[in-house]
Amino acid sequence: xxxxxxxxxxxxxxxxxxxxxxxxxxxxxxxxxEGDIFGIIGYSGAGKSTLVRCFNGIEKPTSGHVFxxxxxxxxLNARELRxxxxxxxxxxxxxxxxPSRTVFGNIALPLKHSGLSKPEIKRxxxxxxxxxxxxxxxxxxxxxxxxxQKQRVAIARALVNRxxxxxxxxxxxxxxxxxxxSILYLLKKLNRELGLTIVVITHEMSVVREICxxxxxxxxxxxxxxxxxxxxxxxxxxxxxxxxxxxxxSLGNVTQLMDSDAPMIRLQPGQxxxxxxxxxxxxxxxxxxxxxxxxxxxxxxxxxxxxxxxDHPLGGLVVIxxxxxxxxxxAIDYLKQKHVAIEVLNHG
Amino acid sequence: xxxxxxxxxxxxxEVLDEFYLSIIQTLQMVFISGLISxxxxxxxxxxxVVTKKNGLLERPIVFNLFDKVINLFRSIPFIILIAALIPxxxxxxxxxxxxxGTLFPLVVGITPFFSRQIESAxxxxxxGLVESGTAMGLSPVQIIFSIxxxxxxxxxxxxxxxxxxxxxxxxxIVGVVGGGGIGDFAIRYGYQMxxxxxxxxxxxxxxxxxxxxxxxxxxxxxxxxx
Numbered sequence: 186x187x188x189x190x191x192x193x194x195x196x197x198x199x200x201x202x203x204x205x206x207x208x209x210x211x212x213x214x215x216x217x218x219e220g221d222i223f224g225i226i227g228y229s230g231a232g233k234s235t236l237v238r239c240f241n242g243i244e245k246p247t248s249g250h251v252f253x254x255x256x257x258x259x260x261l262n263a264r265e266l267r268x269x270x271x272x273x274x275x276x277x278x279x280x281x282x283x284p285s286r287t288v289f290g291n292i293a294l295p296l297k298h299s300g301l302s303k304p305e306i307k308r309x310x311x312x313x314x315x316x317x318x319x320x321x322x323x324x325x326x327x328x329x330x331x332x333x334q335k336q337r338v339a340i341a342r343a344l345v346n347r348x349x350x351x352x353x354x355x356x357x358x359x360x361x362x363x364x365x366x367s368i369l370y371l372l373k374k375l376n377r378e379l380g381l382t383i384v385v386i387t388h389e390m391s392v393v394r395e396i397c398x399x400x401x402x403x404x405x406x407x408x409x410x411x412x413x414x415x416x417x418x419x420x421x422x423x424x425x426x427x428x429x430x431x432x433x434x435s436l437g438n439v440t441q442l443m444d445s446d447a448p449m450i451r452l453q454p455g456q457x458x459x460x461x462x463x464x465x466x467x468x469x470x471x472x473x474x475x476x477x478x479x480x481x482x483x484x485x486x487x488x489x490x491x492x493x494x495x496d497h498p499l500g501g502l503v504v505i506x507x508x509x510x511x512x513x514x515x516a517i518d519y520l521k522q523k524h525v526a527i528e529v530l531n532h533g
Numbered sequence: 534x535x536x537x538x539x540x541x542x543x544x545x546x547e548v549l550d551e552f553y554l555s556i557i558q559t560l561q562m563v564f565i566s567g568l569i570s571x572x573x574x575x576x577x578x579x580x581x582v583v584t585k586k587n588g589l590l591e592r593p594i595v596f597n598l599f600d601k602v603i604n605l606f607r608s609i610p611f612i613i614l615i616a617a618l619i620p621x622x623x624x625x626x627x628x629x630x631x632x633x634g635t636l637f638p639l640v641v642g643i644t645p646f647f648s649r650q651i652e653s654a655x656x657x658x659x660x661g662l663v664e665s666g667t668a669m670g671l672s673p674v675q676i677i678f679s680i681x682x683x684x685x686x687x688x689x690x691x692x693x694x695x696x697x698x699x700x701x702x703x704x705x706i707v708g709v710v711g712g713g714g715i716g717d718f719a720i721r722y723g724y725q726m727x728x729x730x731x732x733x734x735x736x737x738x739x740x741x742x743x744x745x746x747x748x749x750x751x752x753x754x755x756x757x758x759x
Contacts, residue, residue, distance in 0.1 A: 243667055263672075270670035281665035285684050285759055295669040297679065326759040342669070352668075 187218035189255070190350050190382045191240055196249035198235055198406075209235045210246070211406040217350070217399075222376050222383045224397035224414070226390060226429055231403045233386045237352050240384065241273040242266045254349070271295070274343030278355035280335040282327040282342075288314070289323040292342045299346070313341035317371060333364035340371065350382040351375070357392060369395045390429040394418070394494055402426050415494050419463075435490045436460060439503045439530060450487055452505065452533030457513055462501035462526040463491070472523060473504070476516040482508040503530070544728035552731075555718040556738060561632050562704040562714055563742075566639035567697055573644050574696075575689075577603075578651025579677055589663065589673050599648075606645040611703055614642055615710055635704070635712035642703055647696045654688035655681050687757040694750025698743050705739070715739060 198210040209232045217223045227233045238244040239251055242258050250257045253269055261269065282291050292310045301309070314320050317337040327335055336356060343351055353372070357365040373396050375381045385397060393400050393414060400417050402410040402425060410417060410426045421427045431437040439460065442450050450458055461472075473484045484504050491500035506513050517527055539546045581599055584592040609617070615638045619629045628634045658681050666676040682689070705716025715735045723732030 241668055243664065267670040267672060270668060273668075275665070275668040277661060277665060279659075279661050281659070281661040283662060283680065283684055285686065285757065294666075294679065295671070298671070298675060328759055346670070 187220065189216055190219050190221075190253070191215070191217040191384075192252045193239070193246075194250040194252070196239060196246045196251060198232070198239060198244060199247045209406055210239070213249070213406075213408055215401060215408065215411075217382060217384060219349075219382055220376070220380055221399055222372070222385065222397045224385045224387065224393035224400045225403055226387055226393055226400060227403035228388055232406045233388075233403055234354055236403065237275075237354055237384060237386050240350075240352055241270050241275060271346045272348050272350075274340075274346070274348040274351040276336065276339045276343050276351065276353050276356045278358045280327070280332075280339045280359075282335055282338055284327055286326075287323065288319070288325050288327070288330070288338050291327070291338055292345055295342060295345050309345060310341075313345055316344070316375075317341045331364070332360050333367060336360065336364075336368050337371065340368075340375075344375070344379075344381075348381075350384065353383065353385045353387075355386055355388070358387065358389070365392070366395070372396055390433045394433050394492065402429065415497050415499065418494055418499055433492070434500060435488065436462075436501055436503060439487070443531060450503075450505065450531070452531060453507065454533050455510065456505055456507045456533035457529060458487075458503070458505050458531040458533075459517070460501055460503050460528040460530055461520060462528070463498060470523065472520060472525065473502075476519060480508065480512045480516040480519070482506050482512050482516045501526075507533075542730045542734060544722060544726075545731050545734055548722070552718060552734070555713060555715050558632050558708075558712075559701070559704050559714040559716075559742070562635050562639060562707070562712070563697065563700055565632075566636050566643065566704075567700055569636070570640050570644045570647050570696075570700075571693065573640070574647035574651050577644070577648035578655055579681065581648065581652040582655040582681065583673065583677065589667075589676060603645040603648055606641065607649070611638075611642045611706055612709075614638060615707060630711035632713055635707040635714075639700065639703055639707055642707075643696060643700050646699060647692075650692035650696055651689060654692045655685045657688050658684045687754045690750055690754040690757065694746055694754070697746045697750070701739060701742055701746070 193213050193215045196210060196213040197208070200207045200209060213236060225233055225236060235244055239246050240253075242251075242261070246259055250259055252258070253273070256269070258266060258269055283294065286294065289310055292313055293306050296306050296309065310323065311320075314323055317340055319334060319337050319341070322330065322334065322338075327338070330338065340351075351372075357368050360368060369392065372383055372385075376383055376396075385392060387393060397414050400412065400414050401408045402417075402423065404425050410421065410423045417426060418430055421430055439450070452458060473486070476482050477484055484506055487503040487505060489500070489502040491498050493499075506516065508516075520527055545552055577599060581596060583589040584596040584599075586593065586596075588596075606614070618638045618641060622629045622634055622637045625637050626633050662680050662684060663676060666680045671679060704712070704714050705719070708714040708717030709720055711717075715738055719732050719735035722728045723735060
């Protein structure tokens with residue numbers, strides 16, 4: 186079994202201000218294993234940021250436990266907690282680089298009181314600048330860098346103490362899509378090459394889809410769904426999870442098209458509009474051409490969206506079927522046998 | 534040259550030595566009380582920022598104590614404060630007159646204002662920076678020095694400039710009750726003896742002081758802004 190890096194047990198967090206109290210986390214039981222890229226997704230206000238801050242003790246849970254490599258950090262004193270924090274890197278949405286320090290100064294900051302000599306610090310900083318692909322920026326100030334470069338510096342700074350785990354709090358939410366991809370690619374590379382465990386807090390399902398192996402969906406302080414990304418994406422159990430997944434797929438567009446009675450999906454008598462969702466690896470089989478040949482059913486692909494997730498295809502097609510009614514039904518039965526989920530959207 | 538001085542400054546030219554001395558006294562008052570007050574205010578400002586609600590070392594009792602005492606002192610007009618402090622000034626400085634006698638009231642007068650200014654300068658440091666310092670395992674003392682003070686330098690210089698200019702104003706007031714300095718010179722010769730040239734010359738000297746402080750402050754603040 187994989188080694189556990191962080192585990193929470195019945196963790197709850199209540200903020201009290203005078204007489205008002207606000208329950209942010211209710212009863213969180215999570216386990217993050219070594220080498221995982223673990224996504225925690227939720228809308229703003231779901232408690233994601235508080236949750237991740239409980240992992241490194243910036244927030245103290247009101248009740249329950251947080252274990253880091255088996256040690257309950259809730260019971261630690263300030264000095265012990267600081268030692269643990271050096272093993273937990275963290276990056277932020279707003280990067281939080283020190284504006285008055287150069288890139289070098291920023292990355293070296295966590296080493297300032299580590300007892301390392303100047304040449305050792307210099308060597309370590311240069312190693313990290315290579316790692317995040319910014320070798321020539323050490324003397325720049327943060328204000329001179331682009332958003333993506335700032336986040337790279339922040340990643341380098343977070344890794345300078347060789348942490349076990351990297352917490353990313355909406356790390357790509359302030360970046361444009363292209364830069365987001367490059368940062369996610371970097372995180373993936375760090376996970377692969379250094380064996381770094383990564384926790385990704387986000388409200389963007391596309392981020393989870395891009396890099397995570399496991400996912401937990403947080404809603405109003407509760408983990409409502411959890412599992413490996415492929416399983417959750419292919420068969421989500423909760424409505425919220427489904428709505429998050431829809432944001433990453435264009436298949437949901439068909440509902441809008443139907444509402445607006447778009448000509449491209451207007452049906453002739455006898456035609457059938459269906460949504461085919463792939464839930465296993467059947468996408469590699471030539472299903473559409475097979476049903477055309479075997480059942481003489483014409484399949485007009487209106488649109489499709491198939492993504493690669495954890496090395497498996499996931500997604501589906503919206504198709505207009507036309508042909509003899511019994512033949513169409515046979516074709517649909519065949520598809521169901523092949524583990525394609527069929528949803529009939531409209532009859533002609 | 535001598536003639537020109539006599540024509541432009543008919544009265545001051547008679548007491549030039551005293552005028553020079555008053556300039557030196559003002560400089561002494563500003564520098565010594567400014568330096569002492571800077572150290573005190575920096576400490577009080579840091580205490581205020583870290584002990585406030587949601588601060589690094591949240592301590593409501595300590596915060597409220599400092600907060601209220603500062604408000605109390607800031608509400609007393611300086612000229613009344615000087616009079617009220619005379620017994621303590623005598624005790625501390627051995628005298629309530631001369632430059633030596635002005636330092637204590639000047640420090641007491643400017644420190645509450647200065648502390649508030651430092652507090653607001655440090656509050657400008659982004660909370661996110663402090664949080665990232667905590668996350669990287671820095672201790673509160675390391676965060677104060679490596680983040681609050683380091684990132685707050687430009688703001689600290691800016692508020693110190695404002696405070697030094699206020700302090701120059703206070704030295705003129707303190708002169709009236711026997712402190713000496715340019716304020717005292719301007720009042721004794723310019724006001725009481727109705728020698729206008731003494732008044733105008735005092736204004737020009739103070740204007741030069743203030744300008745130097747302002748230019749220097751702006752230069753230093755810009756130097757620390759990246």
